[in-house]
Amino acid sequence: MPATGAATTLFVLTAVGLPAKEASILVVVEWILDHCNTVLNVMGDCIGVAMVYEFELEEEVEEIEVRRCLTRRRMKVKIRQWNGVASWLWVANDENCGICRMPFNGCCPDCKVPGDDCPLVWGQCSHCFHMHCILKWLNSQQVQQQCPMCRQEWKFKE
Numbered sequence: 001m002p003a004t005g006a007a008t009t010l011f012v013l014t015a016v017g018l019p020a021k022e023a024s025i026l027v028v029v030e031w032i033l034d035h036c037n038t039v040l041n042v043m044g045d046c047i048g049v050a051m052v053y054e055f056e057l058e059e060e061v062e063e064i065e066v067r068r069c070l071t072r073r074r075m076k077v078k079i080r081q082w083n084g085v086a087s088w089l090w091v092a093n094d095e096n097c098g099i100c101r102m103p104f105n106g107c108c109p110d111c112k113v114p115g116d117d118c119p120l121v122w123g124q125c126s127h128c129f130h131m132h133c134i135l136k137w138l139n140s141q142q143v144q145q146q147c148p149m150c151r152q153e154w155k156f157k158e
């Protein structure tokens with residue numbers, strides 16, 4: 001764009017009644033347009049004015065939009081929102097509960113939500129069960145409380 005480009009733009013700017021301080025933005029616009037060979041001078045002025053106008057309405061959004069339109073190489077991305085995703089696994093020495101045969105990363109047959117609502121417990125024999133399953137099992141034992149896997153006396157591991 002020739003040196004008269006800026007002057008022309010300022011003239012158009014004054015004609016549409018925008019405040020003079022906004023002209024500083026136009027310096028940037030002119031620089032961008034200088035590097036954009038496909039845009040004609042007249043077109044450039046139109047885009048420049050349109051851009052300042054949009055700037056006043058919605059500064060953040062339009063800045064991204066305009067930069068993307070005028071120069072494809074200088075795209076500025078702003079993260080406006082993000083969602084964290086986390087996953088978890090029980091670390092047990094087996095994959096399934098020896099009582100209900102359901103996976104440890106699922107829950108016992110009485111529960112719907114795995115995790116804190118249906119925790120795992122370990123015995124001192126190192127066998128592991130859904131807490132609900134082992135409690136049900138222990139309550140059903142009349143005489144001595146034994147691990148259903150190894151028949152050792154059941155004691156909860158601290």
Ligand SMILES: [Zn+2]
Pocket residue numbers: 097098099100101102107108109129130133
């Ligand atoms: Zn179970």
Ligand SMILES: [Zn+2]
Pocket residue numbers: 107108109110111117118119130132133
């Ligand atoms: Zn449960």
Ligand SMILES: [Zn+2]
Pocket residue numbers: 123125126127147148149150151152
């Ligand atoms: Zn055991």
